[in-house]
Amino acid sequence: MKNKFILVAALAIGFAGCEPEFENEVNAAYSSGEADFTRYVAVGNSLTAGYMDGTVSRVGQTYSYPNLLAQQFALVGGGVFTQPSFTEDVNNLGGIAGVPGFGNRLVIDASQNRPEPIAGTSTVTLTPQAKAYNNMGVPGAKSFHLLAPGYGSQAGLLTGTANPYFVRHATSSTATVLADAMTKNPTFFTNWIGANDVLAYATAGGAQANGVTPAADHNATGNLNPVTYGFNDITNSGVFNNVYTNIINTLTINGAKGVVCTIPSVTSIPYFTTVPFAPLSPTALGGPTNITALNTQLYGPLDAIFTALGEPNRINPLTATAANPILINDADATDRSAQITGALTPTLGATTAAAFGAVFGKARQATSGDLVVLPASSVIGSTNSAAPAGININGVTFPMANRWVLTSTERAKVAAATTAYNNSIVAIAASKNLAVADMNAVMNKLITGLKIETNSIYTANYFSGSGTEGQVLFSLDGVHPNARGYAVIANEFIKTINAKYKSSLPLHNPTYFPGISILPTN
Template structure:
């Protein structure tokens, strides 16, 4: 399921009141406090698995936050920590043969982000083994208890102990004495990263908080999980994890509004100079769309908003057919070397007008309340036939063709995401309190990104996405815009370590994030 972008979160705490203790001495008085790290198990999704740059790859997986935690747990008696084997990923390309592409890198020779050259060597050869890291990319809350989930998710299929295994059941085979649980992001993030659209990219996904649907077996891949379903499943997961007396940390779900996947592409990125040819279309539509579409700015140096589809708007396509017939007739007659008679142009316009009217029936210009997803950057303004004078005048995405629902999270869709996130987090905190478990409030930490976060070393990180070598060291996100890079995972691990130290009276050292790699840059590809 492709939300293998399945979500993100990152980052770290505010100012420390004293110098933090990084692991730099051999005689430090480290203790486990009230926790027992003999068998540490992590359950979750792609964030737990160590997913970054759009995939899981061999070296990248070593920077998963559970693996980084286990390194510190080992100082106070923590046992062996195992992760699904990616030994066959000899060239660190990531991906799965025939299913997913390779990891993303910045190609310095062209200055852009692209999949690293080569083909995946990772196969679906069954490993049939339970691991300490049971993070499964793509997993939603209810997937952890779903028998046979490996048939739906190749990442779990690679290591499920049997065809009917559950993720949680395999995790319990490790008899955890301590656990982390960071599940739930995909229950709402799949909706957000798809722009609130189904797999076809057009049909709106369902918000089951609104529909009241309590049966996840009927949900689409991008639907928002009902908060009642989430609370019930989450409670069951925690009950199982603690059944043998294990202690642990649960993590709240961060808001999406600060991550690069939603903030890199602006709502108004169109230079006035590049939209001159579209000006007549906007002037034509402006009086017909009741304020949804306004004339374009022609002032040099100014920018114009994207044209988008908003599925929540009333469809006015029927009102546009007749005006479009007239508009298209005039367009056809004005083309260079036009050889159509007026009658022929009117006949063609009569065929094209219903299609054009349907295209703009739910169209409007974007506002600052809309979030444009990262993948839209590859289609905005890309004219399919730029040298063909007879080309469709309505085929430039975001300019003359409204961006599809899959590329934009509207204000209404953002509200659905926010409501679900708040409900999930309320359930997580309540269930943790009822079970005397520590909570790492990733949502609170994440919200600080907007103004910048200063970690224990004094380094300041912001939500700005990678924009060149000058900012490379400030970036905690990987190139998919959703998941952390190695440095980001180190910051996440530190946040959890601080919670463990406080809640369980432990004394564990932190990682120094500056020692970890950031963005992947190659000189050529």
């Protein structure tokens, strides 16, 4: 978006009538086919930049899928491929010094058995490089940001109109990402933009984070002016279509061929699928005695109130025989603050009843249709210092804030926008006879297991220990691939290119690429 996005393209696309060639194999028949890779340019966001483990680092950037593609293009006449310089990242920590929210890369501290930022002070600075590169992926960029003058202006950082990553290499304070990309006069391009147009809304927990300005779905608001959008807003699909058309018209103006990518569904990435909606085991709740007390003092009375108001399953008593769902605050739920206050006043008194009404007025238990975001794992069951005494355990006696859960209603908005964007991407690509890498389709295959050419099987799971580390394609931020994941992505591009442009390019062998960084101590 930091917040950003994810994986891969059509598994069904392969080499016609032959076994796949891997990078370690020698084959004099490699060919560029109908494509010209002399000047390859990649535009996009964090996925294109090689972002992983929550940042761009010197070593991590070398595994960006455009860099891996360029290595194979070089076998058939591809030219020099450049990426924004991270040579100052001497200790490979990533981050950006002095910029809040842009911290060091995540690692697993084996002594603590948890992910955490690697120790040390970032040496990456905002020193302007004033240079266009072949890899013009900018972490955090939405579709319309590629056309925004001043997106690389250091002064714009103070007003929120600029991006620190583009500030580092924009050719001028008024340059646009797309214009800088076009100075390379591409003969071939890849374009994977649009994930952030909807992903930022989803990773922020959807429509409203408690105490923060609500995010908006501009398909619903009809707002066609992206200058007025907040970062977490969903881009209007009409705006996306117009912007994407402009981007593709520009990239192809001199006859360049290329590949565009569909946007994966948020339901297929570990950031939204790792933490279950019902994680509260009887043991975690303190056993049967404590569960009975919770039901008597809290869950039972709330269930009775909601049932009387026609919402019998909004909150149910806890069970001592299975895992229970967390309590959440739902921005779209009917506000029952007044009814709760009135019902509880005779037994609790007006002041305490009013406090309960304020806390639980928009509360409900999570369901299988809700997605709990990855960072919530460290919040569930913790004490909320801002909550009233006695009902201050997050997810148990105090509803989880909106930012920790993408509700089923919010999830539907994300799905609708993703579908609209992908329809535009496919249609616009067809109008220019461009190849389409269907990353959305392959990401959905990862949910049940994706078998690649080496017979390795990968899943869309989060790191859960060294025993399954080899099957994980995602980095520790739960959104972006690790190096092995980027190799799989590059291969899907290659298969798409070979099929569309009659090229003969070898695949990378993902098993040769590293997975998660595990340190004995940090």
